[in-house]
Amino acid sequence: MQTLDHDHVTLHIDAPPHAVYALVADVTRTPEFSPEIQRCTWLGGATGEAAGARFEAVNKVRRGPAWKNRSVVTAAQPGREFAFSRTEKFSGTLVWRYQLQPEGNGTRLTESYEVTQPISRLGWFIIGRLYGCRDRRAELRAGMQQTAMRIRETAERDAKSGRASPDTATTP
Numbered sequence: 537m538q539t540l541d542h543d544h545v546t547l548h549i550d551a552p553p554h555a556v557y558a559l560v561a562d563v564t565r566t567p568e569f570s571p572e573i574q575r576c577t578w579l580g581g582a583t584g585e586a587a588g589a590r591f592e593a594v595n596k597v598r599r600g601p602a603w604k605n606r607s608v609v610t611a612a613q614p615g616r617e618f619a620f621s622r623t624e625k626f627s628g629t630l631v632w633r634y635q636l637q638p639e640g641n642g643t644r645l646t647e648s649y650e651v652t653q654p655i656s657r658l659g660w661f662i663i664g665r666l667y668g669c670r671d672r673r674a675e676l677r678a679g680m681q682q683t684a685m686r687i688r689e690t691a692e693r694d695a696k697s698g699r700a701s702p703d704t705a706t707t708p
Contacts, residue, residue, distance in 0.1 A: 537660050538672050540630075544648035545680045551691035553615040553636040553643045559687055560634040560645075561585040561618040563593070569686040571679050572597060585612040593622075597675070599668035607632075621652070626659035628652075645687065647680045 549556055559565060562584070563576040575594040582589035589609045596602040603624075610631065611619035619633040629652045637644040655663070663669045 537657065538655075538664070538670075540628075540649075540651045540655065540673055540676070542648065542650040543673065543677055543680070544646050545677065545684050546644060546646040547684050547688060548639055548642055549645055549688045549691050550642040551695040552641075553638055555695060556636055556643045556645055556687065556691050557615050557618060557634075559691055560636075561612060561614075563591045563620075566593065568690065569683045571682050574602060579606065585609055585618060587612050591620075597667050597669060600666045623653065624659075626656045626662060628655040628659065643691075645684060647684050649676065649680075 559569070563578070566573045566576045572595050573593050574596050577592055578584070579590040579592055582591065587609055589612075590606060591609075592604055592606050594602050594604050605622050605624050607620040607622040609618070609620045611617045611633070615636060617633065617635050619631060621629060621631045623629040631650045631652055633646075633648045633650070635646045635648070637646075663672055669675055
């Protein structure tokens with residue numbers, strides 16, 4: 537049986553932390569970055585990131601049907617950290633986190649996940665058989681690497697074109 541506990545990827549982005557934060561905290565843009573997310577929408581009247589705000593994501597892997605999950609924002613500190621928790625029936629609870637640190641003239645971005653409630657045996661059966669995910673840990677790591685690279689490409693392109701203005705967010 538597979539197991540998950542935690543993992544992270546880190547990279548440098550030649551854009552300021554507030555600009556990178558604006559990308560990761562706008563969950564409606566997540567499909568631009570993540571290879572598994574097809575759609576993300578705010579729920580319950582939420583229009584942006586705030587602790588307690590909820591959103592729904594539609595995920596899809598290479599095999600099996602798409603599925604929905606609902607997440608709640610657990611940290612929304614502009615220029616520093618954006619995190620959310622998602623719980624799915626049989627699939628436990630994962631906390632996803634984006635931490636940003638100033639690094640030279642740019643940002644050190646760390647994307648991570650931590651399993652806070654383990655995936656059940658039935659969950660692993662569904663993940664393996666229905667969705668064909670034989671090494672979910674490796675797939676999530678590859679997805680995080682691709683997500684971080686796409687965030688970097690977008691943030692650096694926006695910074696060069698002047699779209700990443702200092703007034704889009706503030707770093708306390």
